[in-house]
Amino acid sequence: MSESENASGKMQVSDDVTIELRGVHKWYGQFHVLKDINLNVHRGERIVICGPSGSGKSTMIRCINRLEEHQQGRIIVDGTELTDDVKHIDQVRREVGMVFQHFNLFPHLTVLENCCLAPIWVRKMPRREAEAAAMKYLEKVKIPEQAKKYPGQLSGGQQQRVAIARSLCMNPNIMLFDEPTSALDPEMIKEVLDTMIELAESGMTMLCVTHEMGFAKTVANRVIFMDGGEIIEENEPNEFFNNPRSDRTKLFLSQILQH
Amino acid sequence: MTEHTPHPDLAPPASAVGFVGWLRSNLFSSPWNTVLSLFSIYILYLAIPPIISWAFLESTWIGDTREACADTAGACWVFVKVRMDQFMYGFYPESEYWRINLAFGLLIVLGIPLFIKRFQHKGKLAAFILVFYPIIAFQLFSGGNFGLEHVETSRWGGLSLTLVLAGVGIVASLPLGVVLALGRRSQMPIVKSVCVVFIEFWRGVPLITVLFMSSVMLPLFLPEGTNFDKLLRAMIGIALFQSAYMAEVVRGGLAAIPKGQYEAAEALGLSYWKSMGLIILPQALKLVIPGIVNTFIALFKDTTLVLIIGLFDLLAIIQQAFADPDWLGFSIEGYVFAASIFWIFCFGMSRYSMALEKKLHTGHAR
Ligand SMILES: Nc1ncnc2c1ncn2[C@@H]1O[C@H](COP(=O)(O)OP(=O)(O)OP(=O)(O)O)[C@@H](O)[C@H]1O
Ligand SMILES: [Mg+2]
Numbered sequence: 001m002s003e004s005e006n007a008s009g010k011m012q013v014s015d016d017v018t019i020e021l022r023g024v025h026k027w028y029g030q031f032h033v034l035k036d037i038n039l040n041v042h043r044g045e046r047i048v049i050c051g052p053s054g055s056g057k058s059t060m061i062r063c064i065n066r067l068e069e070h071q072q073g074r075i076i077v078d079g080t081e082l083t084d085d086v087k088h089i090d091q092v093r094r095e096v097g098m099v100f101q102h103f104n105l106f107p108h109l110t111v112l113e114n115c116c117l118a119p120i121w122v123r124k125m126p127r128r129e130a131e132a133a134a135m136k137y138l139e140k141v142k143i144p145e146q147a148k149k150y151p152g153q154l155s156g157g158q159q160q161r162v163a164i165a166r167s168l169c170m171n172p173n174i175m176l177f178d179e180p181t182s183a184l185d186p187e188m189i190k191e192v193l194d195t196m197i198e199l200a201e202s203g204m205t206m207l208c209v210t211h212e213m214g215f216a217k218t219v220a221n222r223v224i225f226m227d228g229g230e231i232i233e234e235n236e237p238n239e240f241f242n243n244p245r246s247d248r249t250k251l252f253l254s255q256i257l258q259h
Numbered sequence: 260m261t262e263h264t265p266h267p268d269l270a271p272p273a274s275a276v277g278f279v280g281w282l283r284s285n286l287f288s289s290p291w292n293t294v295l296s297l298f299s300i301y302i303l304y305l306a307i308p309p310i311i312s313w314a315f316l317e318s319t320w321i322g323d324t325r326e327a328c329a330d331t332a333g334a335c336w337v338f339v340k341v342r343m344d345q346f347m348y349g350f351y352p353e354s355e356y357w358r359i360n361l362a363f364g365l366l367i368v369l370g371i372p373l374f375i376k377r378f379q380h381k382g383k384l385a386a387f388i389l390v391f392y393p394i395i396a397f398q399l400f401s402g403g404n405f406g407l408e409h410v411e412t413s414r415w416g417g418l419s420l421t422l423v424l425a426g427v428g429i430v431a432s433l434p435l436g437v438v439l440a441l442g443r444r445s446q447m448p449i450v451k452s453v454c455v456v457f458i459e460f461w462r463g464v465p466l467i468t469v470l471f472m473s474s475v476m477l478p479l480f481l482p483e484g485t486n487f488d489k490l491l492r493a494m495i496g497i498a499l500f501q502s503a504y505m506a507e508v509v510r511g512g513l514a515a516i517p518k519g520q521y522e523a524a525e526a527l528g529l530s531y532w533k534s535m536g537l538i539i540l541p542q543a544l545k546l547v548i549p550g551i552v553n554t555f556i557a558l559f560k561d562t563t564l565v566l567i568i569g570l571f572d573l574l575a576i577i578q579q580a581f582a583d584p585d586w587l588g589f590s591i592e593g594y595v596f597a598a599s600i601f602w603i604f605c606f607g608m609s610r611y612s613m614a615l616e617k618k619l620h621t622g623h624a625r
């Protein structure tokens with residue numbers, strides 16, 4: 001994708017903040033995983049998060065849909081603050097889709113049933129309507145012909161695209177991706193990234209933990225580098241890759257760009 | 260250079276296919292294997308012919324008195340034949356047998372559509388059977404309404420009582436076990452400890468004790484005059500006892516479901532009960548079908564213990580028939596008959612579970 005397309009993508013970003021993390025801390029027992037995380041994500045913004053293993057990337061994005069609980073600070077998603085209140089949590093989860101490294105499709109349900117389940121049981125959508133919507137998204141991720149198969153019968157790349165479609169069926173405003181391509185064989189990475197790029201072009205707010213630097217350069221508005229539970233550096237992709245400010249960022253980039 | 264002419268496909272060597280091939284690769288593939296095979300064949304040769312000759316060739320089927328068997332070397336099935344009604348229905352009045360037949364016939368008729376592939380409303384039918392069938396069956400068995408003569412539970416017996424005990428035990432212990440298993444994995448400390456204590460208590464005591472306590476001790480604690488049916492107490496005892504085992508089987512299944520499944524369900528906004536009911540339990544129960552059926556089979560056979568509290572299940576009523584002065588000395592026939600009936604039901608459950616596992620298999624697990 002060329003520079004200008006990327007620039008036009010950036011114009012869709014609006015001023016209103018859709019995710020706000022303020023002074024977020026988290027501990028696992030004695031272990032301080034997240035240290036004073038401050039982050040504002042604007043509607044339509046695409047953010048790529050990278051950093052060495054164990055730096056807290058997964059933990060941070062999993063706090064956004066409360067798969068992990070933070071212990072200090074505030075997280076506000078689409079105007080709803082995440083507290084112990086189950087109603088707030090449900091509210092946020094309905095607006096936030098998530099794609100996992102290991103797909104986490106439901107193996108006992110067909111692809112179509114995987115996609116329809118949440119719309120039917122959470123959004124109370126009539127089955128017929130839910131199936132029609134699911135087929136639309138399966139077409140979007142280019143596997144409508146697999147609808148009647150079980151996840152175990154698909155390749156990794158196909159499964160991950162089903163997982164993306166399943167999240168989209170809930171019509172989320174925000175999508176979280178936690179290393180969506182790192183469990184895939186190289187030849188399947190591209191098909192998933194293409195799907196994600198298409199999604200980015202449609203104006204979805206996205207937070208992706210990924211080491212696919214090509215993807216970061218093409219679609220991200222901002223790249224965030226984390227290490228030791230802190231946000232060390234954040235910048236727009238060109239600056240981030242060409243002029244990293246911190247030494248730790250430089251070290252990390254030199255390591256991953258070698259490959 | 261010669262021209263290449265392809266050979267026609269050769270048939271595989273005779274020694275690799277057919278019966279001989281099968282024998283060769285399965286029974287006589289190595290010297291040790293051959294020794295084992297020959298030894299097993301010898302044992303079978305020793306055991307099978309006498310059994311067949313006792314049970315069939317030299318046995319007596321015709322007649323209805325002891326004299327019919329006077330000069331047979333084999334089994335006297337006449338004993339089982341003349342007692343058959345009692346073995347099936349216990350001391351239930353003979354004129355009312357049709358009620359029991361109707362109750363079981365109804366269950367079979369209602370159940371058949373569940374096994375027909377094209378039948379659409381399986382869920383609704385199953386719910387109907389679970390909710391209404393017990394009421395209908397109880398009315399038929401017990402009577403007292405609709406002009407049916409009342410038959411006390413103490414007169415129920417034989418195979419029909421065994422099936423009632425096992426049926427109630429199975430239907431009650433599975434859901435109870437699921438709830439206990441979920442409770443044991445709960446984050447809520449009180450729920451969790453209640454479930455742990457319950458499970459460990461019931462697993463720690465022998466079923467005989469449970470039945471004995473329910474029939475002898477419980478009435479001592481209950482206020483005088485409360486009459487709490489003995490059969491009902493036995494059923495409750497069996498259901499609670501087996502539910503503790505079931506809970507542990509189901510817990511094993513729950514623990515085997517990857518964390519990602521819970522997370523994906525949560526991330527989609529499914530509530531706890533919905534994610535359990537739609538995502539986790541269907542997978543967990545499928546994983547532990549062998550364990551569940553194992554518990555069912557154990558439960559089915561454990562119903563024979565009710566004889567110690569004076570209920571006449573199939574085994575008890577057969578044993579009771581040995582005491583008949585007219586038919587002394589036919590206990591082998593009686594026990595063989597009891598064993599065959601139990602075997603048929605247990606083997607049936609086992610085969611059904613295998614078929615179910617195969618049917619529910621949806622490709623390799625990720
Ligand atoms: N449930 C847990 N209990 C205790 N420690 C945990 C738990 N989950 C994660 N951690 C620790 O928290 C730290 C951050 O984990 P996290 O999964 O967020 O890292 P990450 O940046 O996503 O790493 P990776 O690139 O390997 O996925 C790690 O050191 C990890 O060992
Ligand atoms: Mg991670």
